[in-house]
Amino acid sequence: xxxxxxxxFDQVVASGxxxxxxxxxxxxxxxxxxRGGEIVGLVGPNGAGKSTLLGVLxxxxxxxxxxxxxxxxxARGAGTRLRAQIGFLxxxxxxxxxxxxxxxxxxxxxxxxxxxxxxxxEAALETAALSDRADDVVxxxxxGMRQRLALERALLHTPxxxxxxxxxxxxxxSAVAAxxxxxxxxxxxxxxxxxxxxxxxxxxxxxxxxxxLRHGRIRELPPTxxxxxxxxxxxxxxxxxxGGVSA
Amino acid sequence: xxxxxxxxxxxxxKDLRVESRxxxxxxxxxxxxxxxxxxxxxxFVRGGRAVDGAxxxxxxxxxxxxxxxxxxxxxxxxxxxxxLRGLLLAPVxxxxxxxxxxxxxxxxxAVVELVVVLMVALMFQAPLFEHPFRMLALLAxxxxxxxxxxxxxxxxxxxxxxxxxxxxxxxxPVTIPVLIMGVSGTNVLWQPEPDLAMxxxxxxxxxxxxxxxxxxxxxxxxxxxxx
Amino acid sequence: MTRRLFPxxxxxxxxxxxxxxxxxxxxxxxxxxGLVQKIFYFxxxxxxxxxxxxxxxxxxxxxxxxxxIRSADQxxxxxxxxxxxxxxxxxxxxxxxxxxxxxxxxxxxxxLTMAVILELILVAYLLLRQYGGPGSDRLxxxxxxxxxxxxxxxxxxxxxxxxxxxRTSVVPTLPVDFGLPLWWxxxxxxxxxxxxxxxxxxxxxxxxxxxxxxxxxxxxx
Numbered sequence: 125x126x127x128x129x130x131x132x133f134d135q136v137v138a139s140g141x142x143x144x145x146x147x148x149x150x151x152x153x154x155x156x157x158x159r160g161g162e163i164v165g166l167v168g169p170n171g172a173g174k175s176t177l178l179g180v181l182x183x184x185x186x187x188x189x190x191x192x193x194x195x196x197x198x199a200r201g202a203g204t205r206l207r208a209q210i211g212f213l214x215x216x217x218x219x220x221x222x223x224x225x226x227x228x229x230x231x232x233x234x235x236x237x238x239x240x241x242x243x244x245x246e247a248a249l250e251t252a253a254l255s256d257r258a259d260d261v262v263x264x265x266x267x268g269m270r271q272r273l274a275l276e277r278a279l280l281h282t283p284x285x286x287x288x289x290x291x292x293x294x295x296x297x298s299a300v301a302a303x304x305x306x307x308x309x310x311x312x313x314x315x316x317x318x319x320x321x322x323x324x325x326x327x328x329x330x331x332x333x334x335x336x337l338r339h340g341r342i343r344e345l346p347p348t349x350x351x352x353x354x355x356x357x358x359x360x361x362x363x364x365x366x367g368g369v370s371a
Numbered sequence: 372x373x374x375x376x377x378x379x380x381x382x383x384x385k386d387l388r389v390e391s392r393x394x395x396x397x398x399x400x401x402x403x404x405x406x407x408x409x410x411x412x413x414x415f416v417r418g419g420r421a422v423d424g425a426x427x428x429x430x431x432x433x434x435x436x437x438x439x440x441x442x443x444x445x446x447x448x449x450x451x452x453x454x455l456r457g458l459l460l461a462p463v464x465x466x467x468x469x470x471x472x473x474x475x476x477x478x479x480x481a482v483v484e485l486v487v488v489l490m491v492a493l494m495f496q497a498p499l500f501e502h503p504f505r506m507l508a509l510l511a512x513x514x515x516x517x518x519x520x521x522x523x524x525x526x527x528x529x530x531x532x533x534x535x536x537x538x539x540x541x542x543x544p545v546t547i548p549v550l551i552m553g554v555s556g557t558n559v560l561w562q563p564e565p566d567l568a569m570x571x572x573x574x575x576x577x578x579x580x581x582x583x584x585x586x587x588x589x590x591x592x593x594x595x596x597x598x
Numbered sequence: 599m600t601r602r603l604f605p606x607x608x609x610x611x612x613x614x615x616x617x618x619x620x621x622x623x624x625x626x627x628x629x630x631x632g633l634v635q636k637i638f639y640f641x642x643x644x645x646x647x648x649x650x651x652x653x654x655x656x657x658x659x660x661x662x663x664x665x666x667i668r669s670a671d672q673x674x675x676x677x678x679x680x681x682x683x684x685x686x687x688x689x690x691x692x693x694x695x696x697x698x699x700x701x702x703x704x705x706x707x708x709x710l711t712m713a714v715i716l717e718l719i720l721v722a723y724l725l726l727r728q729y730g731g732p733g734s735d736r737l738x739x740x741x742x743x744x745x746x747x748x749x750x751x752x753x754x755x756x757x758x759x760x761x762x763x764x765r766t767s768v769v770p771t772l773p774v775d776f777g778l779p780l781w782w783x784x785x786x787x788x789x790x791x792x793x794x795x796x797x798x799x800x801x802x803x804x805x806x807x808x809x810x811x812x813x814x815x816x817x818x819x
Contacts, residue, residue: 145732147809152817184456185598186666208462218457220385222392234381235461237374261392520744527737533729540725544718545744548751551759572758580751587747594663595740598733 131205133195134160136181136285136316140190142340143176150176152340153190160284163307163317165327167345167355168337174320175215177337178287181318182212194285208236211283215290217274221263225254225273228262229280236281248276251306267294275303285316292323304330324351378463382471387478389448396444397479404437404487412494426495427557431513431550433487434480438517439539441479442525445472450529459596469592473522480514497561505560505570512577513553516584517546523588527595552577604800607793614786621779634698637691639779643787644687645713649749650791651681652716655723656746659739669803671735674742676798678723680791685717708760712752719745 136158143151150173158164166174179185181192183199183206191198194206219228229245238244249255252272262270271294279286292300307330310317321327328351336343336358345354390396408429415425449455449472458468488510492499499506524541528534556573559565622639655677661670692710693703704710723745727738 144809144813147812148732149813149816152813179598182460184459204462204464206462207460210460212460214453214456216453218453220389220454221452222389223385227388231381231385232457232461235378235458235463237462523740527740528730531734531737532731537726537729540722541741544715544722545741545748547715548748548755551755555755555759576751576754576758583747583751584744587743591663591740591743595736597736 131197131202131209132284133197133209134284134314134316135195136318137193138177138181138190139193141177141180141187141192142189143173143180143185144188149340151180151187154337154340154342155190156335156342158316158318160314160316161311162332163311163319163330165331165334165351166318166320166337167322167324167334167351172337173340174337175289178212178289178318178320181285182210182287183207184212208281209284211278211281211286213275213278213286213288213291215293217270219262219270219274219277222261224259224261225249225252225265226258228273229277232277233280238281244280248280252276253302268296268299271295272299272302275306279310283315286310286318288317288319288321290320290322292321292326300326324355327351375464375467378461378467379471379474382458382468383474383478386445386472386475390475390479396441396448397482399444400437400441400479401483401486403440404433404483405490407433407436408487408490408494416494421495424558426491426497427554427561429495430487430491430557431553433491434484434510434514434553435517435543435546435550437483437487438476438480438514438521439542441476441483442518442521442542443535443538445476445479446525446529455526455529465593465596466589469522469526469589472526473518476518476522477514480518484510484514498563502560502565502567502570505567505574506557508574509553509556509560509570509577512574512581513549513556516549516577516581519581519585519588520546523592523595526592530598548580549577552580604793604796607789607796611786611790611793614782614789618779618783618786621782625779634695637695639783641688641691641695642780643783644684644691645709646784647787647791648681648684648688648713648716650788651677651684651795652720652746652749654795655681655720655742659742659746663736663739663743668806669799671739672799672802672806673795674739675727675802676795678720678727678738678742679798680794682717682720682724683794684787684791685713685720688713689717706760708753708756711760712756715752715756716745716749719748 136156138154138156141151141154142149154173154177156164166177168174176185180187186199194202194209197206199206220231223231226245226249229248230241233241233244246255249258252269252275254269254273257265257269262273265273271291275288275291278288291303295303304326307317307319311332319327319331331351333347334345334351334354336345336355338359343358345351345358348354349357411425411429411432412421415422415429446455449458459465461468488499488506491497521538521542524545525534525538528537528541531537552573556570556577559569559573618639622636625636625639655674658670658674658677661667662674689710692707692713696705696707696710697703719741723738723741726741727734730737
């Protein structure tokens with residue numbers, strides 16, 4: 125079976141994606157377009173459907189209606205090869221606490237069918253500044269250390285589409301700076317980066333565009349002003365439309 | 372094909388490694404199985420002798436109960452830190468993940484069953500070594516049947532809220548044929564003069580069950596695990 | 599289509615029910631058991647309807663799981679409920695017959711045993727749908743397939759399991775006089791099953807439509 129590397133794309137387009145459970149709708153006709161070489165932020169209140177949207181974009185979940193296209197492919201059409209181009213940093217980090225940092229990375233490198241596993245794992249440990257703790261089990265790591273390791277795991281296979289769910293949680297200042305630098309490197313590399321976050325002040329300046337997801341509906345925030353201001357304006361606008369009903 | 376098997380091996384190796392660090396699953400399942408046998412022993416031994424045919428029943432019930440416990444634990448581990456979704460995200464054929472989890476579980480159950488069989492043979496004076504290969508075939512095929520359905524159901528329920536209760540509710544009725552076939556076959560085998568043709572029949576039926584349900588599980592794993 | 603289907607099926611079942619008492623009363627008495635044997639017309643027909651429902655459940659589950667056609671899922675729920683009901687008919691009439699014919703309520707007859715287990719699987723299906731939370735429709739479809747696949751294994755294993763011990767129940771081979779009322783009853787139960795299936799499925803469909811309308815209303819706001 126050939127190595128899963130021949131499929132590539134330069135944009136992800138969601139058209140009218142809805143996801144509902146009976147009377148509860150998590151996503152309502154969400155349409156978005158993310159291109160390579162840009163970092164898009166996804167903000168919004170809790171329960172708005174951000175994690176669900178990431179689930180759909182990562183092909184783990186299927187939309188109830190609408191479709192997602194990766195370049196010219198759909199998740200069903202492209203099959204397993206598509207997942208080789210998707211990197212997902214989940215909020216729960218998806219690491220095995222009983223394994224060491226090195227073993228975690230090596231396992232996923234194997235699952236992704238990567239070559240030169242040892243070299244890649246060493247490089248990843250370096251980038252995450254965990255080389256000295258490489259052979260300690262992850263259980264003993266702090267949240268920040270796990271986050272760094274999980275990020276490397278998500279990027280190990282150099283995916284085209286990078287999805288990050290609250291990556292700044294629990295990071296100290298230097299780690300935040302390192303992550304921001306990392307993300308801008310990804311941007312320079314032409315990757316498609318979508319970041320879900322609550323840390324509006326932190327990411328302000330990093331993002332090229334910001335999308336707001338509220339009650340399952342998506343809106344692009346205007347490009348001017350600080351992120352926090354635009355967010356507040358958006359929330360107020362939406363509240364006034366509903367006649368004062370709060371978010 | 373080789374990539375498929377490589378993935379299965381990666382998953383098994385990962386599970387073995389995790390278990391070797393932790394040993395929690397092996398120890399608790401083993402202990403639980405032993406307790407099971409003891410509890411049933413008190414129920415079925417009268418005046419120092421076991422009720423006729425109880426030994427086979429006790430053996431298979433202990434296997435079923437311990438197996439369910441192990442299944443629950445195995446997938447609880449994958450649920451922790453959302454690791455199962457990490458596996459599903461990988462560009463691999465998803466049935467390979469299923470086979471990897473199944474194989475790991477079978478290895479665990481093999482160890483547990485070794486202890487349980489010896490215990491039952493000892494306490495109930497069962498003629499364990501009369502026909503060892505037939506016994507092995509019955510146990511192996513029966514465990515495979517139970518575990519293949521169990522692994523699928525356990526994976527299915529991993530994101531369900533009442534999964535701890537729903538797993539036995541779903542699993543036991545569907546695997547009752549395995550229990551019937553296993554217990555009947557073992558019972559016949561442990562008679563003073565076993566009807567080997569009968570044992571053969573039960574063993575073949577178990578094999579047939581395994582083939583059908585393993586195929587079904589492999590076939591439905593992907594769509595069932597997509598959210 | 600289903601709107602027209604239900605009245606037709608309901609009308610047909612009424613016809614069957616009108617004709618049934620006539621045929622059953624006229625049917626000859628079985629030699630050993632007398633009047634009691636006539637419960638068999640309900641008992642056997644109940645089983646047939648149950649098997650039909652399980653078959654529908656299995657096929658609908660496959661279609662839903664692999665093609666994601668919503669109406670297949672609705673049909674599966676309806677089929678599972680019907681199977682539980684007709685299974686109950688069989689499980690109640692069985693011991694009623696047994697206690698009068700052989701003096702015991704339960705003697706592990708192969709068919710009855712199999713029916714109990716099937717009933718358990720079907721109830722498990724309904725429990726899964728009820729308590730499984732979001733996404734349980736897909737999980738239940740998996741279970742539905744396993745339920746249908748299990749039928750032959752349950753049949754064979756309970757059958758052989760019981761032949762090891764002496765059996766006291768024997769399904770009589772029916773002489774031609776028994777034939778007509780029996781198949782009339784079976785056909786009647788099958789038609790009722792189909793009628794209820796179509797009605798129940800339509801109920802699910804309307805529930806889904808209602809949900810969609812609610813969601814559309816929220817979309818307006």
